Amino acid sequence: MKRAIVFAEIPAPYRVRVFEELAKEYELSVYFNQHINQERHVDYMVKDSSLNYCVLDTPEALARFNRSLKNLKQYDFVLDYHFAVPNGVRLMLASIYHKVPCFINNDGAFIQKNFFKNTIKKFLIKRAALCFGSGESSRRYFRTFGAREENIRYHQFTSLTEADILRKPLSIEAKQILKRQLKLEDKKTVITVGQFVYRKGFDVLLEAWKNVKGDYQLLMIGGGSMESSYLEFIRTNGLENVKLIEYLPKEELFKYYQAADLFVLPTRKDTWGLVINEAMACGLPIVSTDQCIGGVELIKNGINGFIVPVDNATALTEKISEIMQTDSLASMMSVNNLNKIQRYTMKNIAKTHIEHINEYFSQV
CATH class of the missing domain: 3.40.50.2000 (Glycogen Phosphorylase B;)
Structure with a gap:
């Protein structure tokens, strides 16, 4: 040996x-x-x-x-x-x-x-x-x-094991059950995960979220130093459909991924971004930026998600809205992501x- x-x-x-x-x-x-x-x-x-x-x-x-x-x-x-x-x-x-x-x-x-x-x-x-x-x-x-x-x-x-990766997308009914277990509202859900720090770009996501039209909810999971400024932005802009959640261990976090309908990582700089792998493993379409190497490597525009310019709230709004409003597109991206991530x-x-x-x- x-x-x-x-x-x-x-x-x-x-x-x-x-x-x-x-x-x-x-x-x-x-x-x-x-x-x-x-x-x-x-x-x-x-x-x-x-x-x-x-x-x-x-x-x-x-x-x-x-x-x-x-x-x-x-x-x-x-x-x-x-x-x-x-x-x-x-x-x-x-x-x-x-x-x-x-x-x-x-x-x-x-x-x-x-x-x-x-x-x-x-x-x-x-x-x-x-x-x-x-x-x-x-x-x-x-x-x-x-x-x-x-x-x-x-x-x-x-960062995935074989057991982490779904073999097929969850049904609407399965997602509804998870939402009830997690005490979430029964509506389409966008999720983002990462430390609440400037580099992750969650301030840009909140700016984009102001202009997303529809009965959706946004879950921001991770906790961190910028939480108070996010809460102030949410209060000032009357965003009642945004929920901030502290850091979660993997087993609990994956329940939130699986309950969601879209994953967004608006990062200003990530040398990979393993949360993208995790979200793909749960069958979520992805929207990320051109400064996320994992996103650039894994996501093909219009096929399994979208890559948008960094710090561009307008582009984020457009792509979030496009996926959330087009069930056939979201379903195709979900299947494509599960197929792509199986060997990861x-x-x-x-x-x-x-x-x-x-x-x-x-x-x-």
Whole structure:
């Protein structure tokens, strides 16, 4: 069994569950850079796992990581999911020095104008043995920083299990039952999910919602620092059909997805946006912006949703209204999203990684 060091940012489910699958094939030493970041609710992190991992937030943990770098020749490869931070850079530099193959991962990124950081990225990325990416955005990122086309591999980035994905759209009756269970009004429902912060663009959604005509309700789920300003906007504009809900664990959140009729993510910037995968898994049409990489990768205009210009409330109003007012369009998009998302599981991410890693070693 090959041995590997794996490095990632935080013990989020979409990392830990993939690494658990990889651990069935390889002997892994897993390190996370920190327990949590500001982008995630503390309850989102994995608390139960068969994976033996270490978080680099104590002197003892860092000492253990340093010993691993010093003894890197004892490992067969490195899998670096967070190579843009100091510890990730150190791991890649150690792999180059010790001539241990390093496989890197990128699930979507915006290319920033920073000469110093970009110079480091170019040095590291063009020396990676394989570059795993989630689609065209990742390919463009890797190519910009010197990766060769033949070294780029693709996987279907997601936070889903097979059990999360519906096989067919829920009936109107099933949605009505869910609405009663959740104490929601029995009317067509638009849902959005994410932290209530400026970057998510929920202020633009509320501005758009003022002009959506119809007996609909809007559910905003996530909680956060901008909640009071949203409530003030709702009060000032007399929006009685908007409900703000705090962060929900996955099991509860999926009930709301399944009760809804349309998902909207008006983000100003998301390097993926896994809530889009989640909404697709529940058969929802999607409206998102051209600054959401997951949306751009997964959504085809008029087929399974719409992509609108960022910060454009008018465009949001138009596309929300078009889907909500056209049952045949919504039904088609629902079916298309379920068909598209079926293979987007964490188990398949691991399977793809294993196939390409084993293929690499069979050729060297």
